[in-house]
């Protein structure tokens with residue numbers, strides 16, 4: 001760490017604390033890389049689908065603004081919207097499980113949702129995402145954005 005000269009010891013300590021807080025904040029906001037995302041998908045598949053869903057690739061995409069995730073079963077590829085980054089882990093896991101389930105069952109019929117019942121936080125995660133969408137539709141109220 002580079003510390004500007006001519007700082008008193010107290011100033012210096014305060015400055016170090018500020019920098020450490022900033023680093024900690026960055027760390028907690030850090031999102032999974034594509035490799036970690038693929039690893040996460042593998043673990044979720046093992047845990048909830050007996051390892052039957054085996055995606056060939058799992059990655060973040062930034063060109064997906066109307067859907068949280070998508071998959072191409074013929075290629076075994078899963079894509080997650082970057083808009084999920086920074087959301088709670090259980091929400092990201094839900095979207096991963098959802099796309100993993102599509103590798104086994106296309107469409108959103110009863111068989112699909114029965115499969116997804118294995119993931120215990122499906123309802124909660126869907127509620128969270130519905131809330132995000134609803135909040136985006138709210139008119140902007142001046143002065144409340146940053147609170």
Ligand SMILES: [Zn+2]
Nearest residue numbers: 098102107108
């Ligand atoms: Zn779906």
